[in-house]
Amino acid sequence: MAKPKHVPMGLLETPFFSRLNALSRVKSWTGWAGYISPLVLDTLEFEYFAIRNQATLFDISPMHKYRISGPDAPAVVNRLVTRDVSKIRDGRVGYVMWCDEEGMLIDDGTLFRFSTDDFRLCCQEPMLTWLLDSAWGFDVQIVDESDSIAALSLQGPTSWSLLNDAGLGGAAQLKPFDWREVEPDIWVSRTGFTGDLGYEIWVPKAKATALWDRLWAAGAHWGLRAIGYEALNLCRVEAGFIAAGVDFQPVHAAMRLHRGRTPIELGFDKMVHFDKGHFNGRRALLAQRKLGQRYALAKIDIAGFKPADGALLYHRKKKEVGFVTSGVWSPTTKRNIALAEFKTPYGLDIVDDLWAEIYVNQEGKWDKRLVPVTLQDKPFFINDRARVTPPRPF
């Protein structure tokens, strides 16, 4: 008798799990979109410094991936997201955000354009029903590729050299946010979540382990390490990137009222293209532009070295005006950095005399400190190797 098919229970293994499991010294796993994903494989420090000094592999297969294709695909995508997608050319990738009718962010992600009428949307949150609803009335096909496409993020200053050694030198001319099929069934995009030189490599699930082994074989010379989410998280805060569920609450997943934030409130006014015609939430965002934003997400530098994740922020040490959404000690810049949400006008018009309240436990004794906060307008980590094309070998 055939074994009955049933819905898989518990966390699923990604196509790379066998490789990751073999490398995992600490067995520190987390659940990511239903898949097993490493938090740390060896030690956080090794993994972090590998991202900034060598090359690293991170399994991004759990990302949700949707293929949007058909004659109306450009119209559907342009109605979905806030920026003008018609400006994204073939072979290009765009960072996109999409909102509900109230202008609240549903999720952000990357949009890969195969051709005029063929796109792939990658994001953190499950989005199939929303995409199907968005596609209603249009001649377009939506296919959930989340489980059929595997992907690896190869990041770090030696990542280009490693790719070249692995026989994927066809990626040499890729500028940031370019992507190309460098070999049949291997698409490489010059994208990532680290703010550093790096690539994301997309293959059908069946070719996943072969890809891993090929990169791994070329990696020893370039200091390749597999990493978990914790190291990546340090880098993404250094790069100033926001994370869903952390720096903003995807509005469809939020249970409580008023938890949504608009792209404007998250500091992405430039990603909202009011002149491109209607898109979801446009009218609400226009109204907000007129009435003013309620919140402002900002990059901040915090005095001292104690990571301030979750810390409350004050004006003149008295009035509570916000809190830290992501706070880390940045080993590369040697600064105590964070992303923080302010209630406007704080963080927008009022940027002086701001303080973070930090609790420290010194060997069993709790102490509270108020330390000064300075707003930053640029990412904390900036390095031109991330943008030079062709990339420099190391």
Added chain:
Amino acid sequence: MSDNRYNAIVIGAGHNGLAAAATLAAKGKSVCVLERANQIGGMSKSASLGGATVPEIAHLLYNLSPTVAKELQLSLDTRALPTIALAADGNHVHIQGNKASYADKRAHPDAQAFADLQARLKKFAALLGKLADSPPPSLSGGLLAAGNLKEIGKLAKLGWGLKRLGKKDMREFLRIILSNAYDLILDEMADGPLAGAVAADAVRGAYAGPRSPGTVFSLMYRLGNGGDVRLPMGGMGAVIGAFETVARKRGVDIRTAVQIERLVVAADHVQGVLLTDGTTIHAETVLSSIGGMQTMRYAGVQHFDVEAARRMRNLRNKGTSAKVNLVLSGLPAFTGLTAEQMAGRLLIAPSALAVERAFNPAKYGEISPEPLIEAVIPSLTDKAAAPDGTHVLSAVVSYVPYALAGGWTDAARAKLQETVLETLERYAPGIRGLVSHAQVLSPADIEEMTGAPGGHWHHAEMGVDQILTVRPANLVSRYGFGLGGLYLCGASAHPGGDVMGAAGRNAALQVIADGIPG
């Protein structure tokens, strides 16, 4: 206007479309009404059948808004009709206002209970009725937002009205408002034709049985303007004619037999309407009295938020009322009724339970074999309706599904006609032999003829999820519909359907309040 430029365009020349147009015109706006059919009227029109004049779809006025009638100075001659609840055993019940007795004048054992229930419901209905003359209250933007003072006032008035009912009545109002008509009625009286008549009035046009929640609300809605049932002299054509006269007098252009290709949209605002013949009619305000979904399609779904499109797709609007019009070669004889009583509104709804049972087949795409019938013989009151000696019988038949299993074929229509005749024959033996002409309109036919989604009486079910502040759906209840300058003004908008005119009038006033360009 010769250059095809107006302040506003109204889509659909039914009573709501014309009420909207006339209301706008009264404020000095130039208005053009576009009607797809060759004749105006929508659901309220007369048609000729075998030499007689029949009320094609709607046949009585239950709920014509007194505000609309007064504002438009509608010149209309109507007669209040008694209701006769027919009983298979001949013990028909005669209902006039709150008074019920047997047709042969004997006292009805539940007469007092009926009178009390009607009085109670009408008291509550009057409270709700006050909400019908303006857009439903909205507090979007919060209590302190500018411009919400008026809204708070509106709510306070409703609250004050509730308070003034007294503790006992207020409690009763809140107890029953969302409940079902079946329990409410049978708490007060024994099941039978009288209970059946009340139950049938609670669900007419609805995709709901008397046991469905929310049917007490729809019963109160029916009683919102006193609950009188009135026959218009000159037929439904005279009703729409009255609207038309006012509109034309105020300078409204009405164009029939024009098909809309699409709305013209630029800069997130409607700019006019493109007709299939290539003509563009310009106006920066468009009011649509057809359904939300068709309106959205005309404008293009790309101009709406995903949620708005989803709400329109999910609107509940399954029609359940068919129309059967018969021309009779002579006066039928309803057993046990005088000629005067035969001129009343004749209800075949033998009991509340029978009404509930009749709904069951419709859920599964079948015509009820024991349909509810509301019949009227207008030619008894209005001699002009049919040539000498002949008569017209107009019947609203429920529950007849919009999506009939197997589709609406001629055979299906013939079967429906047969079912109706069989049912009538039980109360008026020999009526079948008098039929010289018959017209059968399924809910699908009514949709086709009028554009009412699902052929639904109210364009959108009057359920708790689709009334007041969420009529026909969330964020559309103030008539404005997504695009700048686009409004809904038909029965799917607040307060709802019946030949009432309030939705059209309210929408027009909202347009004026929002400020109309040009």
